[in-house]
Amino acid sequence: MSEERINRFVGKRILERRKLLRLSQVALAEAVGIYPQQLHKHEQGRNRLAAGLLYDLARALDLSPNYFFEGLEQEVRVPAHLQLLLVFAHSLGEIRSKEHLVVINQLVRGLGAKPRRRNRRSLP
Numbered sequence: 001m002s003e004e005r006i007n008r009f010v011g012k013r014i015l016e017r018r019k020l021l022r023l024s025q026v027a028l029a030e031a032v033g034i035y036p037q038q039l040h041k042h043e044q045g046r047n048r049l050a051a052g053l054l055y056d057l058a059r060a061l062d063l064s065p066n067y068f069f070e071g072l073e074q075e076v077r078v079p080a081h082l083q084l085l086l087v088f089a090h091s092l093g094e095i096r097s098k099e100h101l102v103v104i105n106q107l108v109r110g111l112g113a114k115p116r117r118r119n120r121r122s123l124p
Helices: 003-020 025-032 036-044 051-060 065-069 080-094 098-112
Strands: none
Touching (some): 025 036
16 A cells, blocks of 8 residues: 555544544644644645654544554545535534524435426326
């Protein structure tokens, strides 16, 4: 497995955990003593992570360093529609109004419903 692929995988795991904890890049970078731009490059897999920094990131994200490598061997590309679904679910978590969530739920369920078959005789 290439070093670039490992860097991208580990970076993706950092990004996922940071977003799950709703931490900004600035907050996480400050917690581990690096600049936000450096963290961004690590999350994109463009910069290598030193072992010490990886350990610090694990502590800041309340994880074991092993977390960053879990699933590396079985890495499967997530289809674009599932990535979009994850972003959508995260966005829903930002909505605080129960009424808005109910309306969004109704809309999504309506859009996902199977279209009704029209009777040919009823067509104009």
